[in-house]
Amino acid sequence: METIEFDKLKEDISNLSDIGKSADRGIYRMSFTKADLRAREWLLSRYQDAGLESSVDGAGNIIGKLKGKDDSKSWIIGSHIDTVPAGGHLDGSLGVLTGLEVLRTLKKKEFIPNHSLEVISFTDEEGRFGGLFGSEAFAGELTPDRIHNAKDLSGMSIVDAMKDAGLDASKALDARRNPSTIAGYLELHIEQGPILDSLQIPIGIVEQITGLFKWQVRLTGLANHAGTTPMTMRKDAFQGLAEFSLEIPRILEENGKENSVATIGRVSLFPGSANTVPGRVEFSLDVRDTDESILEELSNAFRKAISAIARRRGLMFEFDILSQVKPANSNLKILEAIQNSCDKQNYKYHKMHSGAAHDAQIMARITDMGMIFVPSKNGRSHSPAEWTAWEDIHIGANVLLNTILELTK
Template sequence: MVLTINFERFKANFNELAAIGKKDDGGIYRMAFNADELLARNWLEAKLEAYGIPTRRDAALNIIGRYENEANQDKPAVVIGSHIDTVPNAGALDGALGVLVGLECLLCIKEQSIQTAYPLEVIAFSDEEGRFGGMFGSRAFAGQLNPRIIEESQDLDGIMLSDVLQQLGVDPYQALSASRPKKEIKSYLELHIEQGPVLDAENVSVGIVSDITGLFKWQVRLLGAANHAGTTPMEMRKDAFMGLADFAHEIPRIIDENGGEASRITIGNVALYPGSANTVPGEVDFSIDARDVSLEVMNELKDACRKALSAIARRRQLSFDFTEASMIYPVACDNQMQSHLEEAAQQLEMSYKVMPSGAAHDAQMVAKIAPIAMIFVPSKNGISHSPHEWTDWHHLESGANLALNALVRIAGDR
């Protein structure tokens, strides 16, 4: 039997949520726990309750709706979801789409009185986008939080996560109790926009994710000597910026020799000191964001970056140090769940592509306690984290129908 969503209802819910936090510049500003994100939370809870789906907030403020029957209520849950918080000046799809599809899937299954072997949950994780570091809710859900993370997490304005939670009437340390034991979660499915150009360029309806990239972020400092731009001969300079320039040119070689097709290295932020037009830069601080779907390759990229920077520092007479700001491990999606997705896509006569994810997702955290799978839908021109972010309605409908049919297969798998 092929199931289809109520697309008009889905569109109406999509448009209602997209209006919350939308400003005059066209962007959405639902950063974690701000006034608009709290309104969106209330909207989601009201929708779930109006549709007769019991709803709760856990100690990490994740919103969870549950659909069960007498025969399956004591079994582990099949979970579908994502997040509804956004980056500043965001589009309407990233994160929210996965929650809205999860909501629609539970409604369709409930309306048609489909008796699944396992209970179903839809979840909206808190602070995925990183106002306070990212993936707060899914880390709590998967038991990956600790007191130090709670105590040290703050936003770019210096506002502490613990203070915000207290203002909301929540004991920050209670977030540690949001952890779900493995025996309670059978599997997790997440639908997301690709956030890249591949599906759109190839005119493919959906992507079935094989692996989710890992990433490490370094903050690097090269220290030379600031000096007069006119009186210091070129061969006598200790120019920190030239060290950065040398490293930037090394990146293609590092990926060719130590990486693979899924490898990415990005220098996204640079600060020069003293920052004067007529002064040789004595210091440069910059970020490195490196990604791959293989932990072994990531470790090779780390070694190669370190060796390249050390060699450049010696050659340029600079000192070099770095700190690892974060490390997220790559994960593979579950083979059986991928098979369910492929079988459902074939049944729906839908074009699909098996592909890795180059971005991190809540699924990465949930993989610590349960098998995971992900569905991608195309991003127009590969644009994301922007008011120009969009996916054609027919692709959204295709992705939601795939999620619905795959969810019934997964939840019916005894």
């Protein structure tokens, strides 16, 4: 059983959290912003100080490597150092920095693992340009189309953003790694939910990562005068949405399972004036579950429910699929190694699923994957209130270290 050197990890976490921090205490380190570029430089120098081989691939993924006896395959520990606007200091960063700490610890002990170990910070996980860009490139899922269409909210393309950073976006296609050179993938991440904190358990062993579908729905009726149009003669698009939203719990109960969740997070009414019956409503529908067949069933049920409401209310129903992500299962051998690592060190753990998407989900398409969660205080994340007790971080890093040692044995 080995342990990491916690002071160094703590110092790294503090130093990285200063990069891009603003007066509101939120971190603004969206991919390829000035702060992100500074953080990238900082991380590379930390890899070098640790004596790792460092490189940046075509997608801007930042890689540190400890060569093993057999260099034909690597175990990869990954996550991301970009943040959402006003993000917290641990989302993503903790996974990269604990990965670095694990490699640094082994390097210092002059330990040579059977297979090589790599720590990777993936580009734009959080989605300034759509999200999961680096891991998709790594998994060979990028297309020239996706690269050229990736733009941020201001219309800036990832091609231009990468050019400003001295990178050529078309090279992102070269970041594809042959799956036969990967032994497996591990990611440590904050839970970003309240479960571990409420159970007071330091380690979550992630069995599945949820899949999802996201729709942009349009209900179109007729905009008309709010004073002169009788209630019985209206085609009020908002009333259609309101009725549908109340049906969501029933639809989840009848067609979903205990992990199913559905959210309407964004609504626009048109024309959007107080004295006009809304003729059109556009809203997002985000639905998640860990089981692909349940997602399929939910998708049918939601479509039927909205159709029926629209028909009854004389509205037209259309929707676009904004995204669709398959659930991912963790590898049983890796789950067992995490569990053994906890048992050996007498740490309590809880088996759970991840309701948020992670680079690990993309990596699961090309290799064996496992994830370790540490608690998020009050379940807060994507906010300056994001916090995990130092003690839990210490435990998480030790679990990661001993898991990788068992896997590379």
